[in-house]
Amino acid sequence: MNSIIVRDDGFHEDELSEAVFTSLETLKTGVEVPVYLHLENDEDPACLPLYFCWLRLIRIPFPDFADGRGFSLASAIRRLGYQGCLRARGHLIADQYRQARQSGFDEVEIGKGLAARQPERQWLVQLANNPGSYQDRLFGKRPVPAAPKSGHLRPELSPSSAGMPTV
Amino acid sequence: MYNYSEFDETFVRARVAEFRGQVERRISGALTEEEFKPLRLKNGLYLQLHAYMLRVAIPYGTLNSRQMRQLAMIADRWDKGYGHFTTRQNVQFNWPGLGDVPDILDALADVSMHAIQTSGNCIRNVTADHFAGAASDECEDPRPTAELLRQWSTDHPEFQYLPRKFKIAVTGSRADRAVTRAHDIGLRLITSEEEETGYQVLVGGGLGRTPMIAKIIRPFLPRQHLLPYIEAILRVYNLSGRRDNKYKARIKILVHETGLDELRSRIEAEFERRLADFAGVDQGVVAAIEEAFAAPAFVARPNNRHLDRLDADSNYREWVRTSLARHKRPDYGIVTVSLKRVGGTPGDATSVQMTALADLAEKYSHDELRVSHEQNIILPHVSRADIPAVYDGLRAAGLASANVGLISDIIACPGMDYCALATARSIPVAQDIARRFDELGLEKEIGPMKIKISGCINACGHHHVGHIGILGLDRAGVENYQITLGGDATDKAAIGRRAGPGFSAEALLPALERLVDRYLVERQDGSESFIDCYRRVGEAPFKSALYPGATQRRTRFRRRKRA
Numbered sequence: 100m101n102s103i104i105v106r107d108d109g110f111h112e113d114e115l116s117e118a119v120f121t122s123l124e125t126l127k128t129g130v131e132v133p134v135y136l137h138l139e140n141d142e143d144p145a146c147l148p149l150y151f152c153w154l155r156l157i158r159i160p161f162p163d164f165a166d167g168r169g170f171s172l173a174s175a176i177r178r179l180g181y182q183g184c185l186r187a188r189g190h191l192i193a194d195q196y197r198q199a200r201q202s203g204f205d206e207v208e209i210g211k212g213l214a215a216r217q218p219e220r221q222w223l224v225q226l227a228n229n230p231g232s233y234q235d236r237l238f239g240k241r242p243v244p245a246a247p248k249s250g251h252l253r254p255e256l257s258p259s260s261a262g263m264p265t266v
Numbered sequence: 267m268y269n270y271s272e273f274d275e276t277f278v279r280a281r282v283a284e285f286r287g288q289v290e291r292r293i294s295g296a297l298t299e300e301e302f303k304p305l306r307l308k309n310g311l312y313l314q315l316h317a318y319m320l321r322v323a324i325p326y327g328t329l330n331s332r333q334m335r336q337l338a339m340i341a342d343r344w345d346k347g348y349g350h351f352t353t354r355q356n357v358q359f360n361w362p363g364l365g366d367v368p369d370i371l372d373a374l375a376d377v378s379m380h381a382i383q384t385s386g387n388c389i390r391n392v393t394a395d396h397f398a399g400a401a402s403d404e405c406e407d408p409r410p411t412a413e414l415l416r417q418w419s420t421d422h423p424e425f426q427y428l429p430r431k432f433k434i435a436v437t438g439s440r441a442d443r444a445v446t447r448a449h450d451i452g453l454r455l456i457t458s459e460e461e462e463t464g465y466q467v468l469v470g471g472g473l474g475r476t477p478m479i480a481k482i483i484r485p486f487l488p489r490q491h492l493l494p495y496i497e498a499i500l501r502v503y504n505l506s507g508r509r510d511n512k513y514k515a516r517i518k519i520l521v522h523e524t525g526l527d528e529l530r531s532r533i534e535a536e537f538e539r540r541l542a543d544f545a546g547v548d549q550g551v552v553a554a555i556e557e558a559f560a561a562p563a564f565v566a567r568p569n570n571r572h573l574d575r576l577d578a579d580s581n582y583r584e585w586v587r588t589s590l591a592r593h594k595r596p597d598y599g600i601v602t603v604s605l606k607r608v609g610g611t612p613g614d615a616t617s618v619q620m621t622a623l624a625d626l627a628e629k630y631s632h633d634e635l636r637v638s639h640e641q642n643i644i645l646p647h648v649s650r651a652d653i654p655a656v657y658d659g660l661r662a663a664g665l666a667s668a669n670v671g672l673i674s675d676i677i678a679c680p681g682m683d684y685c686a687l688a689t690a691r692s693i694p695v696a697q698d699i700a701r702r703f704d705e706l707g708l709e710k711e712i713g714p715m716k717i718k719i720s721g722c723i724n725a726c727g728h729h730h731v732g733h734i735g736i737l738g739l740d741r742a743g744v745e746n747y748q749i750t751l752g753g754d755a756t757d758k759a760a761i762g763r764r765a766g767p768g769f770s771a772e773a774l775l776p777a778l779e780r781l782v783d784r785y786l787v788e789r790q791d792g793s794e795s796f797i798d799c800y801r802r803v804g805e806a807p808f809k810s811a812l813y814p815g816a817t818q819r820r821t822r823f824r825r826r827k828r829a
């Protein structure tokens with residue numbers, strides 16, 4: 100287990116550490132069972148609505164915390180109507196947690212090294228100190244409902260335990 | 267004037283508290299310098315050559331007297347008693363200590379100011395015409411638009427880690443004092459044939475290494491669609507702007523490499539999608555912004571004192587000629603206060619001067635001041651009856667230089683004196699030029715002239731759009747100055763052309779003198795400005811003035827060949 104998952108209620112072990120992720124390319128060839136999608140941050144999400152009902156989670160990588168493509172991608176995917184779980188993965192820092200949540204991510208996957216250097220408290224304080232956003236004030240709260248809180252990620256439902264095949 | 271709403275206040279205080287924590291975590295080591303950097307940059311804190319530098323936003327360049335006094339207080343308490351007004355309508359403090367910065371930010375919040383997003387790869391402080399709300403050629407005050415954009419872009423979760431910095435400028439006038447065509451996005455308020463007000467949207471302008479003039483991406487955007495459209499541009503840029511090379515990361519390169527039409531169709535597609543769940547901008551917020559920029563209560567008064575003084579005092583006359591611009595009301599004037607005292611640092615003001623300016627604004631300019639991108643201060647609403655009093659006040663503060671728009675009204679970046687990226691000095695060059703033409707007593711004779719100086723290729727001194735642009739480079743450890751000619755920052759925007767090989771620091775001034783002499787010879791009469799003359803006769807005579815040896819050398823070479 101090399102990753103920590105950050106959610107609004109703190110650090111968690113990664114229930115999906117054994118899961119197999121599907122690429123967009125594979126997804127486009129067709130799937131028969133729900134999958135976990137790994138979307139590169141330079142891939143076009145426009146075709147995703149076709150497959151929404153097949154997606155258990157979408158994971159978007161952050162190769163570097165200064166590379167903000169993932170934020171726009173998450174926002175674009177939400178605008179396309181995706182209501183499932185969105186995960187940011189890689190080099191995000193605690194100070195970006197609020198931006199990640201506001202852009203549409205539900206959770207962030209970070210390495211254990213970073214988690215040690217920036218412990219739980221530093222992530223959670225981002226929400227505690229949240230004065231609200233200018234964007235919500237201007238546009239009203241976004242109509243995007245938060246994903247059901249990691250319900251489909253509970254260990255007993257997780258694909259690894261269910262022996263979930265991939266395509 | 268826009269004053270902070272309760273929300274602004276809460277937001278800005280929370281940001282200060284957050285930054286206080288980040289400074290502590292940097293000191294404790296929880297944040298690496300690499301991780302701290304974008305966080306401090308988002309709060310306007312740079313690491314300069316000798317010390318930290320704090321860049322404070324003056325949104326759309328507008329301030330009141332209370333804010334100006336607070337800047338003076340900060341300069342005295344935490345800096346060396348002065349501040350530097352920049353070409354981006356910001357003010358910079360060059361010597362704050364890292365530990366003091368959260369306190370300075372709190373002091374700014376006390377007067378509805380902040381340093382948020384004045385640097386870093388995010389949407390920067392939105393700039394606007396410095397004559398906004400006062401100009402006689404204005405179709406509409408651009409500041410409500412700029413304030414709306416300030417709010418929308420502040421801490422926008424999606425656009426904090428863009429490929430590169432992003433600058434937006436707004437104007438409501440035909441004369442493009444906001445230089446919209448040199449910005450990533452330029453917005454011009456216009457009225458359509460159906461008498462509807464909206465925006466002409468320009469994209470992809472910028473100076474720097476690859477100067478480009480912005481292109482029209484949307485000839486007319488209805489006013490209510492402003493935010494969704496800008497958001498679409500930013501989303502397309504964030505997803506497809508280059509990140510492999512920071513010198514190719516600005517949107518101008520994306521425009522150039524993708525092509526305007528292709529980019530336009532991508533933006534329009536994104537815009538359509540955005541409109542689908544756009545229910546309009548909160549009208550309460552919009553109304554509060556509009557109300558904040560309502561025109562002040564102008565008072566009609568007789569102006570004989572001004573007229574008498576014009577007759578009696580030639581210095582006053584001279585100053586009025588350069589410093590007074592036409593106001594939308596004939597009995598008012600717009601006063602530009604030069605921060606370009608001969609021999610001084612362009613854009614610097616001492617705390618005493620800032621206080622004097624605040625006092626004058628409070629008394630004579632409906633409590634308003636502006637910072638221009640030309641690094642001067644504007645008193646936008648002065649009754650003609652009060653102009654003599656303003657002049658006397660400015661004189662007492664050492665601020666009555668009658669050189670606005672003339673050869674010594676130079677834009678210069680901080681250059682080698684402060685900037686870690688500089689390849690040459692910039693401020694001393696400006697000082698030498700101003701001194702020399704002052705000694706020659708030629709300034710008035712030369713008339714309107716824009717000299718702009720940058721200390722490196724990043725072009726913060728906007729040299730590309732100077733009538734005469736000067737770019738300081740480093741050639742094998744020696745300063746070398748390249749001259750460009752024919753640039754223009756107005757609605758006739760043009761990028762200057764390089765005249766030829768650069769000059770050493772010593773040779774630069776004589777070269778400029780030859781250039782100016784040639785202009786005085788070539789011009790039709792005193793009313794033809796340098797730039798008009800240049801446009802009429804072309805670059806050849808000016809090049810031969812700059813490089814008198816060049817033709818000789820060529821002749822000699824030809825002769826030898828023949829022999």
Ligand code: SF4
Pocket residue numbers: 679680681682685686687688689692720721722723724725726727
């Ligand atoms: S142009 Fe260069 S030297 Fe001048 S301020 Fe910008 S980066 Fe520094």
